[in-house]
Amino acid sequence: MSEFVPRYYEIEQALRGRIDALDAHERLPSDAQLCAEFGVSRMTARNAVQRLVQEGLVYRVPGRGSFVAESPAPRTASHVLSFTEEMRRRGRVATSRVVERERRPAKAEEKRRLGVEQVAVLRRVRLADGEPIALECAVFPAAGVGSLLGGDLERDSLHATLIAAGIVPTAGRGSLSAEAAGPEDARLLGVKRGRPLLVERRLIYDQDGEPLEWTETRYVGERYGLDVVFDVESSHVIAAEQK
Numbered sequence: 001m002s003e004f005v006p007r008y009y010e011i012e013q014a015l016r017g018r019i020d021a022l023d024a025h026e027r028l029p030s031d032a033q034l035c036a037e038f039g040v041s042r043m044t045a046r047n048a049v050q051r052l053v054q055e056g057l058v059y060r061v062p063g064r065g066s067f068v069a070e071s072p073a074p075r076t077a078s079h080v081l082s083f084t085e086e087m088r089r090r091g092r093v094a095t096s097r098v099v100e101r102e103r104r105p106a107k108a109e110e111k112r113r114l115g116v117e118q119v120a121v122l123r124r125v126r127l128a129d130g131e132p133i134a135l136e137c138a139v140f141p142a143a144g145v146g147s148l149l150g151g152d153l154e155r156d157s158l159h160a161t162l163i164a165a166g167i168v169p170t171a172g173r174g175s176l177s178a179e180a181a182g183p184e185d186a187r188l189l190g191v192k193r194g195r196p197l198l199v200e201r202r203l204i205y206d207q208d209g210e211p212l213e214w215t216e217t218r219y220v221g222e223r224y225g226l227d228v229v230f231d232v233e234s235s236h237v238i239a240a241e242q243k
Contacts, residue, residue: 006207007040009168011048014038019057024070028058055081057089080172080202083126083134084157092128096154099123099135099188103142110139113203113214120146122153125188126217132189133223138215145212167206169213174202176226179218189220196221 011034018028029037034045049066052058060066087094100123110119120142126134138158140146148161159169181195197218204213 006168006170007038008044008048008051009163011038011040011045012051015048015052016057019052019068022068024068026068028066028068030065080169080174080204082157082159083136084160087128087133090128094157095127095130096124097127098154099125100137101149101153103146106139110214114139114141114211116141116143118142120149122149122158124153128223131223132220134217134219135185135188136215136217138213140213141211162212167212169204170207170209172202172204172213174200176200178221181218181220185218189218191220198224198226 015028022028028049031042031045031049034040034048035042038045049058049060053060053066057069058066059069081089083096084094100121103118103120106114106117106119111117118141120140121137122140123135123137125132126136140149145162145167148165148167149158151161153161162169177199179197179199181189181191181193181197183193185191185197186193186195198221200215200217200219202213202215202217203211204215206212
């Protein structure tokens with residue numbers, strides 16, 4: 001795997017550190033200032049800031065610049081954060097309880113999604129302030145990633161571990177559904193069988209566009225939520241476009 005870390009990610013992480021030390025509505029460096037500081041193009045600087053805008057950490061005022069948002073917003077359905085980072089922004093302490101950590105042959109769905117024969121599997125109960133929030137099963141190509149799963153992943157962020165090794169989760173696609181808690185869900189998450197769960201399945205790619213992670217996360221419905229940002233599609237606009 002390459003140890004290249006995208007420049008926009010370096011800028012994004014630098015801005016996160018500054019945001020933590022600033023008050024709400026304080027001004028952030030302009031795109032031009034970021035270009036000069038980091039030696040990047042305006043597009044790269046804008047991309048870094050836009051990612052923070054999408055997460056609700058920053059807001060833009062046309063003609064004035066970018067500013068620190070009043071309070072960290074919950075994760076939106078169109079944006080993936082590591083669980084550790086998401087809970088930190090909500091003022092909670094994230095920990096995990098490892099349920100399974102192994103290498104094995106890929107199952108049919110894993111082979112189709114990741115394009116490999118051998119996978120490394122990490123199943124964890126994700127907790128916030130000691131309260132079980134989700135049961136997560138993350139599957140990775142065994143080559144290159146498997147060796148990174150041996151660390152202290154009960155307290156450390158897996159995504160931070162990957163990034164430190166030069167493997168950057170960059171983009172992906174996923175789906176959301178509602179399912180009833182089964183016997184294992186009930187036992188590990190401390191809920192009754194049949195309790196509603198929010199189930200997210202996602203495929204994440206690395207900075208080279210290669211499949212990196214196929215994950216199913218089963219959230220306890222009443223302990224977790226997502227914000228949804230959307231456009232309203234008007235029937236009048238559709239009709240006009242079809243003429």
